[in-house]
Amino acid sequence: MVTINDIAKRANVAKSTVSRYLNGGSVSQKTKEKLNQIVAETGYTPNTFAQSLKAKKTNMIGTIIPRLDSYSANEALASIDEELRERNFQLLITNTNQLPAREIESIYSLAKQKVAGILLFATVITEEHKKAITEVGIPVILLGQQAEGF
Structure with missing residues (x-):
């Protein structure tokens, strides 16, 4: 199962950047495009339990x-x-x-x-x-x- 850490490493960004991206926060367009691609390639889905915590x-x-x-x-x-x-x-x-x-x-x-x-x-x-x-x-x-x- 792919995690936020895996996405961050592949994108060469901080885990907090991936979190902001996933939650609709402020991320540059270039980073957003890179993260969109990685999320699509990996099939990443957020852990709803972790989000709820x-x-x-x-x-x-x-x-x-x-x-x-x-x-x-x-x-x-x-x-x-x-x-x-x-x-x-x-x-x-x-x-x-x-x-x-x-x-x-x-x-x-x-x-x-x-x-x-x-x-x-x-x-x-x-x-x-x-x-x-x-x-x-x-x-x-x-x-x-x-x-x-x-």
Whole structure:
């Protein structure tokens, strides 16, 4: 797998120059053309996990589902996954075995993983759910349930 260091060595530029180029920053036209060619030749693709660490956010959407054997949830997840892939997002799926306490635990766990948002197929929305959603400070979309104020 080709890295930024490999690209920098081939182009005879600093790693920071390659990083600026990849992130749309200021790079001379001559250097940009050289880097375009090297990236095309090597088939380089950025490491999205490494990018997410630097940006302190990920292109991951956490999904909390009550059970794995739900036909309707699986159909929805297939469509959601397809749309997210087109937008360069990755879907993470957490199963809770229809336990509300595990749903709440998963909200906090996914937030610690720096997901960009959470899709919650909740069994029920309790005050603990509302508290967790408020505390994590990331977008949460409720599916299959309604909760006043959310």
